[in-house]
Amino acid sequence: MSENELSCREFVEIVTEYLEGGLTPAERVRFEEHLDGCDGCVNYLDQIRTSISLTGRVTTDDLTDETKVELLAAFRDWKRD
């Protein structure tokens, strides 16, 4: 491994920057070169992507129906004023 090659340990710490488009062009090249020769990191990146898409399936807390009804009533009242 030459000195300016990325290690896997470093790779996993800049994955988010890569996905967010935060790497400089040179860093991006290093990242992608590492990816070309490392199956473990190919899998890691794939795991992160899978993980993000699974997170998209989580449902979030919402207001109670009661609160929503109250808000709609408040909106109606305001309109009347």
Place this chain on the structure above:
Amino acid sequence: MDNDASSYTPPPGEAVTVEALRRGDENVFSELVTEHSPAMLRVARMHVSSQAVADEVVQEAWLGVISGIDRFEGRASLKTWIFRIVANIAKTRGERERRSVPFSSVGGREGNAEAAVDGDRFLDAGRWAGHWTSAPSRWSELPEEQLVGGETVGVVEAAIAALPEVQRTVITLRDVEGWSSEDVRNALDLTETNQRVILHRARSKVRRALEGYLDGEQR
């Protein structure tokens, strides 16, 4: 936020929405409440101590939207404006509760202890130092129903619930609600770097939890 006011262009359809609200269109109001309330609750929850109070904060924010819509000037998007209202109300409530928000710890304290992957997964010495000792497995080879099953999503949910508040909020807004990083930065008043560092930690932990579950089952 305010410094880009001169170059700001509202999202398409926004003028129509604002006009409808001013006219008192209940459907448009109701749609907005449905669209934004989950994320508003998440933002409120960062500042106040209970879900019940967060609920009140969001309700109060919507009342603020109703009474303020005539004064909305469109210098930022409606969404940004709404989330500023909820954040302000939540902060005030939080201060009253004397519960300070640990925003200052965002990039600091937790420090380097939070590696994305356990250190013992990498070789420490030799020609291949820094390389995987045991490489991550290929999840795409798992049966589809296992990967997207309710139980797997439950693992993600539990991992998110266990995150520190700020990480939980950022990953929820980004990856559950699908917000852009810019919207998250505006709503939470974070720098680009902080937003990314927080997101990185949160995503890394969710992946780690999934690995424990998915690979554990395989073996």
